[in-house]
Amino acid sequence: MRNLALAALISVFALGTGLTAAAPHFVHVPSRDHHRQNPFDRQAGAAAAGALLYRNHCAQCHRADAAGDRKHPSLRSPQVRAATDGDLEWFLRQGDLRRGMPSWSSLPQAQRWQIIAYLRSLH
Numbered sequence: 001m002r003n004l005a006l007a008a009l010i011s012v013f014a015l016g017t018g019l020t021a022a023a024p025h026f027v028h029v030p031s032r033d034h035h036r037q038n039p040f041d042r043q044a045g046a047a048a049a050g051a052l053l054y055r056n057h058c059a060q061c062h063r064a065d066a067a068g069d070r071k072h073p074s075l076r077s078p079q080v081r082a083a084t085d086g087d088l089e090w091f092l093r094q095g096d097l098r099r100g101m102p103s104w105s106s107l108p109q110a111q112r113w114q115i116i117a118y119l120r121s122l123h
Helices: 002-017 046-057 078-082 085-094 109-121
Strands: none
Touching (some): 046 109, 085 109
Protein backbone atom coordinates (compact mmCIF):
# COMPACT_ATOMS: atom_id res chain seq x y z
CA MET A 1 0.00 0.00 0.00
CA ARG A 2 2.85 2.36 0.85
CA ASN A 3 4.52 1.70 -2.55
CA LEU A 4 1.24 2.44 -4.32
CA ALA A 5 0.92 5.75 -2.47
CA LEU A 6 4.53 6.63 -3.33
CA ALA A 7 3.96 5.78 -7.00
CA ALA A 8 0.84 7.96 -7.04
CA LEU A 9 2.74 10.85 -5.46
CA ILE A 10 5.55 10.56 -8.02
CA SER A 11 3.00 10.50 -10.85
CA VAL A 12 1.29 13.64 -9.56
CA PHE A 13 4.68 15.37 -9.21
CA ALA A 14 5.69 14.34 -12.73
CA LEU A 15 2.45 15.62 -14.20
CA GLY A 16 2.72 18.87 -12.29
CA THR A 17 6.25 19.53 -13.47
CA GLY A 18 5.76 18.39 -17.05
CA LEU A 19 8.10 15.42 -16.64
CA THR A 20 5.89 12.95 -18.45
CA ALA A 21 6.53 10.64 -21.38
CA ALA A 22 6.77 13.42 -23.98
CA ALA A 23 9.25 15.49 -21.96
CA PRO A 24 12.34 13.61 -23.26
CA HIS A 25 12.03 15.61 -26.48
CA PHE A 26 13.41 18.60 -24.62
CA VAL A 27 15.94 16.92 -22.33
CA HIS A 28 18.84 17.43 -24.74
CA VAL A 29 18.21 21.09 -25.52
CA PRO A 30 21.46 23.01 -24.93
CA SER A 31 21.21 25.77 -22.33
CA ARG A 32 21.95 28.49 -24.91
CA ASP A 33 18.96 27.32 -26.97
CA HIS A 34 16.70 26.69 -23.97
CA HIS A 35 16.96 30.33 -22.91
CA ARG A 36 16.35 31.86 -26.34
CA GLN A 37 13.38 34.18 -26.66
CA ASN A 38 11.03 34.30 -29.62
CA PRO A 39 11.74 37.58 -31.44
CA PHE A 40 8.17 37.46 -32.76
CA ASP A 41 6.60 37.19 -29.31
CA ARG A 42 3.73 39.69 -29.04
CA GLN A 43 4.39 40.93 -32.56
CA ALA A 44 1.26 41.74 -34.52
CA GLY A 45 0.68 39.22 -37.28
CA ALA A 46 3.22 36.64 -36.13
CA ALA A 47 0.63 34.11 -34.94
CA ALA A 48 -1.41 34.56 -38.14
CA ALA A 49 1.70 34.00 -40.28
CA GLY A 50 2.56 31.00 -38.12
CA ALA A 51 -0.95 29.59 -38.61
CA LEU A 52 -0.41 29.55 -42.38
CA LEU A 53 2.97 27.90 -41.98
CA TYR A 54 1.49 25.39 -39.52
CA ARG A 55 -1.23 24.50 -42.01
CA ASN A 56 1.36 23.92 -44.76
CA HIS A 57 3.99 22.05 -42.74
CA CYS A 58 2.52 20.61 -39.54
CA ALA A 59 -1.22 20.00 -39.81
CA GLN A 60 -0.87 16.89 -41.96
CA CYS A 61 0.60 15.07 -38.95
CA HIS A 62 -0.55 17.03 -35.89
CA ARG A 63 -4.05 17.80 -37.30
CA ALA A 64 -5.52 21.18 -38.11
CA ASP A 65 -6.45 21.75 -34.46
CA ALA A 66 -2.97 20.68 -33.22
CA ALA A 67 -4.59 17.95 -31.09
CA GLY A 68 -2.54 15.16 -32.68
CA ASP A 69 -3.64 11.55 -32.92
CA ARG A 70 -2.45 8.10 -31.86
CA LYS A 71 0.77 8.41 -33.87
CA HIS A 72 1.49 12.14 -33.58
CA PRO A 73 1.55 14.07 -30.29
CA SER A 74 -0.75 16.92 -29.44
CA LEU A 75 0.89 20.30 -29.68
CA ARG A 76 -1.59 21.51 -27.07
CA SER A 77 -0.13 19.19 -24.43
CA PRO A 78 1.19 20.32 -21.05
CA GLN A 79 4.69 19.33 -22.20
CA VAL A 80 4.57 21.69 -25.17
CA ARG A 81 3.05 24.47 -23.08
CA ALA A 82 5.78 24.01 -20.43
CA ALA A 83 8.61 24.05 -22.97
CA THR A 84 10.38 27.34 -23.56
CA ASP A 85 10.21 28.99 -26.96
CA GLY A 86 13.89 28.13 -27.31
CA ASP A 87 13.14 24.45 -26.61
CA LEU A 88 10.51 24.42 -29.33
CA GLU A 89 12.67 26.19 -31.90
CA TRP A 90 15.54 23.80 -31.18
CA PHE A 91 13.22 20.81 -31.58
CA LEU A 92 11.79 22.11 -34.86
CA ARG A 93 15.33 22.61 -36.14
CA GLN A 94 16.63 19.22 -34.94
CA GLY A 95 13.60 17.01 -35.42
CA ASP A 96 13.50 13.44 -34.12
CA LEU A 97 13.48 11.01 -37.02
CA ARG A 98 13.33 8.00 -34.70
CA ARG A 99 9.89 9.19 -33.64
CA GLY A 100 8.83 10.44 -37.07
CA MET A 101 9.50 14.15 -36.58
CA PRO A 102 11.42 15.64 -39.50
CA SER A 103 13.93 18.43 -39.07
CA TRP A 104 12.53 21.76 -40.19
CA SER A 105 15.98 23.35 -40.41
CA SER A 106 15.28 24.09 -44.08
CA LEU A 107 12.58 26.55 -43.01
CA PRO A 108 13.98 30.00 -42.37
CA GLN A 109 14.45 30.64 -38.67
CA ALA A 110 11.88 33.46 -38.74
CA GLN A 111 9.25 31.01 -39.97
CA ARG A 112 10.04 28.55 -37.18
CA TRP A 113 9.56 31.36 -34.66
CA GLN A 114 6.25 32.27 -36.30
CA ILE A 115 5.04 28.67 -35.96
CA ILE A 116 5.92 28.86 -32.27
CA ALA A 117 4.00 32.14 -31.96
CA TYR A 118 1.01 30.37 -33.47
CA LEU A 119 1.31 27.42 -31.09
CA ARG A 120 1.46 29.81 -28.14
CA SER A 121 -1.70 31.51 -29.40
CA LEU A 122 -3.58 28.21 -29.06
CA HIS A 123 -3.30 28.31 -25.27
